[in-house]
Amino acid sequence: MLAHITIHNFAIVKTLELDFQGGMTTITGETGAGKSIAIDALGLCLGDRADAAMVRPDEDKADITATFSLKNNHTARRWLEDNELADGDECILRRVITKEGRSRAFINGSPVPASQQRALGQNLINIHGQHAHQLLMKNDEQLTLLDQYAGHQNLLTVMGKRYQEWRSARNNLKQLEKNKExxxxxxxxxxxxxxxxxxxxxxxxxxxxxxxxxxxxxxxxxxxxxxxxxxxxxxxxxxxxxxxxxxxxxxxxxxxxxxxxxxxxxxxxxxxxxxxxxxxxxxxxxxxxxxxxxxxxxxxxxxxxxxxxxxxxxxxxxxxxxxxxxxxxxxxxxxxxNSDQHIEALSEDVEAKYQASLTAAEKLSKSRKRYAKDLDKRISASMHQLSMEKGKFHIAIDGQPKNSLSPLGFDNIEFLVSTNPGQPMQALGKVASGGELSRISLAIQVITAQKVETPTLIFDEVDVGISGPTAAIVGKLLRQLGESTQVMCVTHLPQVAGCGHHQMFVAKESRKGKTTTNMLPLDEGSRIQELARLLGGSEITEHTLANAKELLIAA
Incomplete structure (x- = not known):
């Protein structure tokens, strides 16, 4: 899990040091205060592309360091050991960007390419952005989510290996036949x-x-x-x-x-x-x-x-x-x-390898269909909770082995939904409205995240388009997820913010022509004040304070 982050001269942040805990942490603040700035900085430590514009004006460089606890994170430990970068129970990622746009990356003090930070980061954090629902309309992203939920890594590894063996043998045969004359x-x-x-x-x-x-x-x-x-x-x-x-x-x-x-x-x-x-x-x-x-x-x-x-x-x-x-x-x-005999033998080998690929693909497809049924039920139930009482969700799986065999098998995946009674199941992006799409997307992300081994999940304003009782349910879903993993949620909804085990407040101030952003952990009293501000705007009344207390009690 993410334990600590230090940010120097990044965007409008002068200096910021934050400690993080397990459970669900919500991040709130005024519009434009930079609620996502810590996540953007963290993204650099995870191998995101660097740019000179990220350096605070009039400063020489930006410097971000993120410290992770590797307790129970066997995948990340193994990656570090395999790459000879292990250093005990902690992992420290650092990124430095100069005002000229040059970038340096470090893992546990050793200089590395940003691509290595990116590879390791997949085992440390999973970030769900506010535009995740747009990705969900892509079939390859849908397939990835289903495979993550089903834990298909071993099956995918075997499938990829069998496919490459078949392709290599087939290419050799084609080359041999081409050169026969x-x-x-x-x-x-x-x-x-x-x-x-x-x-x-x-x-x-x-x-x-x-x-x-x-x-x-x-x-x-x-x-x-x-x-x-x-x-x-x-x-x-x-x-x-x-x-x-x-x-x-x-x-x-x-x-x-x-x-x-x-x-x-x-x-x-x-x-x-x-x-x-x-x-x-x-x-x-x-x-x-x-x-x-x-x-x-x-x-x-x-x-x-x-x-x-x-x-x-x-x-x-x-x-x-x-x-x-x-x-x-x-x-x-x-x-x-002996080339004729060789061609014949190689043809038999190509066929044998193709059959091995089909066997691996069929095994993968069978498992996908089994887990898809489970996911159908869980996402449909979650849609009902999110004020789509008659909503239905279905994962359509179809594939023609001879036409679509690939390292991922032969399945074509499509997420289908029906949000109203009598409405036929159609593609996710064609049926759902903006608000419905946000809710369905959030349901899918929360449910699939429960099966992903990444110890830290970040939701960056994924609750856009949600309000009222639905927001309260979203908050409870995220808090439930936070019981088993570290969850951070940037939100503007008081119902979601109140469900956090912890809360941080982002504030922006301007002095002498320069703007600075700070992020502060809130105690219970400060949380009530912030939740009241989210509920009532700039004017905080006894009524909004009482409502804020009720939100914390309900959580």
Missing amino acids: AFEAQKQLLEYQVKELDELALEDNEYPELEAEHKKLSNCGDIATSGHTVIQTLSDGDETNAMQLLQMAQQQLADLCAMDNHFNELAQMLEEASIQVQEASHEVTAYMDKLDMDPQRLMYLDERMATIMRLSRKHSVQPAELYSTHQQLKSELDALT
Whole structure:
């Protein structure tokens, strides 16, 4: 509930601090005094659009802070926690507007976009303005009220999810069918490309191996010549070779070792070198024996590598990348080849999702019809209380699933009324007069508000067009609502004002060319004086005072 509001330099308010309590609080004052000004300021803390004209003249900025108690408000607590803005059992909303029109918003001291204040505000306060009856003539607003009364949030969430799943699948199917002709042309090209690469039958990592083999066969003559030279140099030379020279050196070192053991290590080194040279000679000889100069193989390699190079250029890739290109093209061809099966499978999925949407919509519609019957009875009874003894109210629900399925289901809602005997049920705006429309609107708002979890309800002059005994009944309805939630009501009717658990008075004064509005809580004596003023105008008599006391006693 709203616990406190502080307003600085807003419109004609210089400074205003107000504490609020539970129950029903009525706000009264002279015409033009600014009875709705605190509600307008509060609206800024709830994310309303800011304007430079809201700043009090000759001031730099307007600053409004509203403090809410979150006791038993689990929805608001969860929202704050989800957005990492929670701070205990209180929530403080602040809005600052500069004279240039710039605006800053805060939740529990953290700067946030005004849209976040607006999202949170829906869980804190529900404001019913004096033009609410105009909204009631719109079918979408009527549907929203019925769903709020029925507590359909979970059903609406499921309905929205099923609808979006169906729409997404249907759009994918349409796109696939639309592109099918283009896919056929692409498929023919892919079939040709894949067939060409299939005939090549290139293996993974084959090209680097072909390159290495081709290089070897191309240089086979040079390899043979150089290899024989190496063998001659190492071991087979007739006049001299490395082995002979090493053996001569080993003999000489053997003689030196006999005379000086200093040469022992060197002799060991020469022996190892002799073994290495001998092994190297054997390895080269063995390779030369296996060396196969195969012109036909070389011709095959030339042709295959030329084909690979040609296809690589055709597909704008390196030869080593041609294998992966082949695999990718095959995958694309497979996908297109299976497109007909995919379309068929997706068609079945679209139908399944449509049926799931219909099931959710039918469940929602069935619940709406059940709650609509209850609401029909309650609003009709309330109309009788509000001096429309023969009035009837009915919620007509109709829908064609194939034509009107939406995230809200398929129902079309219309509020119908009959205010006089024999009068047929017609649309709300076509039948009711201005006064009747105000009373019906108020009945609908009060009854539906009882089912809304928002802990604070504000009624801003919703009793326009109501007077006499009807006003007294309106006051009792609002007071009854205030027994279970916090209700604030801006009113000009003494019968409504007297029903409040608490009352505040708005006064305007002008000094030195400047106007200031103040709002003050009234004690019992002050309430009697204010109610007497509302009853009798500027002249307060013993009679009006007595009537004012009776109003408080009756409440």
